[in-house]
Amino acid sequence: RAVVTVPARLVSVTSGRRTYAVRSPVIVRAYGPGWSDLVPSTRVRVSGRLDPGRPERGVVATLTPRGPVAVVAGPSRVQELASRLRSGLRGAVGELPPDVRGLVPALVVGDTSGMPADLVEDFRTAGLSHVTAVSGFNVAVVFGVALLAARWCGLTRTAPLVGAAAIAGFVLLARPQPSVLRAAAMGLLTVVALLTGRRKQAVSALCVAVLVLLLADPWLARSYGFALSVLATCGILLLA
Template sequence: MCHSRGRENFRHSSGYRCRDLHGASDDGHRQEQIIKFAIVGLFIFIGFANSSRAISQLHQVELGEFSGSARVITDPQRVGAATQIILEISGDRFVVYAYGPPAWRLSNTNVGETVFVSGWRHELAPAQAKRLVSKHVKGNFEIKSIAEQRLIASPIYRSAQRVRKLIDSGAKSFPFDERSLFTGLVIGDDSKQPKQMISAFRKSGLAHLVAVSGQNVAFVLTGLSPLLRRLSRTVRLLVVFIVLIWFVVITRVEPSVIRAAVMAGVATLSISLGRPTRTLRILALTVIVTIFLDPLLAWSVGYFMSVGATTGLCLLSAPLSRVVPGPRWLASLIAATISAQVGVAPAVIFVFGMPAAIGILANILAVPVASLVMLVGLPLSLFAGAIGETIFSWLGTIIMWPVLIGVRWVWWVAAVGERLSATGLANFGMWLVVLALILLLLHGDARVEG
């Protein structure tokens, strides 16, 4: 009797304890959710305040006549008969279109150098202001004169310029068009590409190849991986961060490479801490960090396309590669191509209009070869450039010959893709066929799993 009463009391007390534990668990979960929402709300508030500050600062600019020092922000580029460059004057950025003697002197400047100019600061036209907002440009500088004297850039800019010159010198045996395409593929320098080439790559859907992206960053880290594996975790992390920052400077701080470098840094940090994170979560964190640090990146088409392509790869590449028939390497290539095209489609359609459906085939043919050019061409061009002024310069020409073949293949695919690209209803119909095939493959895979 006493034993049964004791067991009953024990069950009652156990039930109370379980209910207490469940109640405490629910309270803890509720508090955790409240903290998460509070953090998100705080980030939204700070982000909104930061964006408002960035936009207001964009309109705070001193105009009128100026004479003094200015820092070179971008590489000089030919635009028609003018030389276009962006200068920083008294902390504000101005776009310059120079003609005559000032254009000649500006064309010989390097990023990070300080020049001495005189002229007038004007407001930007509305269309021009919208196009240059992501570059933090506040006005237009009408240059009157520029002095011969200029001050050298900081060591990091000088080292980056040295690397760029070595890469360009390593490809000096290439014809002009192939040389300009090679520098575009490796470091995103498309400033010397002819209009015909630019048009061909855009119409064939291959323009992303000459914009530095995560692929270039991955190849740089892949090339350094034998060295990185021999370092301790802390030193390896530090070296990766230094290399990423340096590569961003070499590629002229383009929005797409900023996204790629920050994402690579976050991924490396998570692995070093022993907490590998899903790629999509790393991408989301990268977007939060980059937009928080520079809200004007949200106005960059290149940034949107970079994020869109990565999102498409994260969400669609794996399921599509499982349903595309054929060898695994080909299925993975087709799946990655379609996924990236779907990811960038919203930004491309909104800014440039409907992309050419032939771009899927063009990417399948060009991307593997372009990837080899990026992976092998960077170290080979550095070596060829380093020995270019010695008696062994002929060796540089020989080792760069396979790279030239690859560059010509990519150029040929772009040219043929431009000729085969359709417009209007024909292009729309081709995209409907592609969409129907994707849905058919996914539906078939779902039936097999069911």
């Protein structure tokens, strides 16, 4: 049986007659249908066993369900729209060869679920795994296109705000991975720089972005991907 791994946030635990309100990141390792089709922000109820997780990876427990999953509340409208767009992207390339069909969503929104195993291994062997990880380049393209479109429509003064909205939408579409969060924070700080006229303090902006993200999600401090993304951005800024 295929195992489905789903990141989730535990909000309530019932053991015996007592119920505990919690707010902890967990990993669900489930078998059977129903789990792979869940959309972020969906609330579910399930019975199962909790085992200690790996705090160094930001997971306090591993949940092994026993029995089917029960949906308590559906996803938010925003997350549902993002899920439809991701599905639409996969459907748009459905007639292409397998390698291309899996690679296009990975390059655009970091969705590697459709990449064949041999292609994933080839990218890892060639040292190109970072190409399928959404980062600053993707955010820069979205931000730049949004700015151009806003100015073409005559929204010169509010163009940075249009760019900020585009970045927020892209984060929802690509899911809030560490590299995406870092790039989005830098993009929003760029918006502030454009609005205030202070464009030459990019390294300071990066430091502010890192501090804000670590305050919002301290688990990022243990993420190698987040650290490498920040270091790479810092190197580019210093070189530029």
